[in-house]
Amino acid sequence: MRIGYGWDSHEFKAGIPLVIGGVKLPHGKGLAGHSDGDVLLHAITDALLGAVAAGDIGSYFPPNDPEWKGANSAVFLGEALKQIAKAGYEISNVDSTLILESPKIGPHAGEIQKSVARLLGIPCNAVGIKAKTPEGMGTDDAAIAHVAVLLVKKSGTRMAHRTKRTSKSKSRRRG
Numbered sequence: 001m002r003i004g005y006g007w008d009s010h011e012f013k014a015g016i017p018l019v020i021g022g023v024k025l026p027h028g029k030g031l032a033g034h035s036d037g038d039v040l041l042h043a044i045t046d047a048l049l050g051a052v053a054a055g056d057i058g059s060y061f062p063p064n065d066p067e068w069k070g071a072n073s074a075v076f077l078g079e080a081l082k083q084i085a086k087a088g089y090e091i092s093n094v095d096s097t098l099i100l101e102s103p104k105i106g107p108h109a110g111e112i113q114k115s116v117a118r119l120l121g122i123p124c125n126a127v128g129i130k131a132k133t134p135e136g137m138g139t140d141d142a143a144i145a146h147v148a149v150l151l152v153k154k155s156g157t158r159m160a161h162r163t164k165r166t167s168k169s170k171s172r173r174r175g
């Protein structure tokens with residue numbers, strides 16, 4: 001088993017779309033960033049990479065690289081999924097907390113949960129989406145995301161070993 005933790009923050013900016021967990025939310029301001037500013041997907045990406053000690057989001061997608069300008073953050077998540085698969089792990093569950101003054105996340109939490117579950121290829125009941133307002137933190141102009149993930153060894157891994165052993169014993173028999 002592996003545990004991973006990720007954190008991210010982005011500043012609100014007027015006139016750009018607000019995307020959280022791959023869902024466009026109706027709001028007058030969006031999250032500024034080099035990519036689409038999806039604070040939740042960035043934190044999940046870092047949590048996944050951290051769980052297999054495979055660096056962080058910036059080591060794969062440098063923020064000064066023009067290729068990632070306005071990028072859909074699902075691309076970043078896809079790279080992290082590739083890295084955990086390469087390390088022989090799959091996701092058990094993901095838990096997250098969003099901290100933002102507005103908009104209220106509650107009415108959209110179900111849609112965000114569904115979107116994140118689809119992007120990660122795991123069931124909805126393995127994705128926790130929680131939200132709080134930044135009481136006394138003075139971060140009303142930002143959205144913050146904290147994410148914890150638990151990875152387990154890929155179920156196919158043991159099967160692969162067994163297949164290998166079987167073919168070895170077969171060739172031994174043949175020889």
Ligand code: MG
Nearest residue numbers: 008009039042
């Ligand atoms: Mg970010």
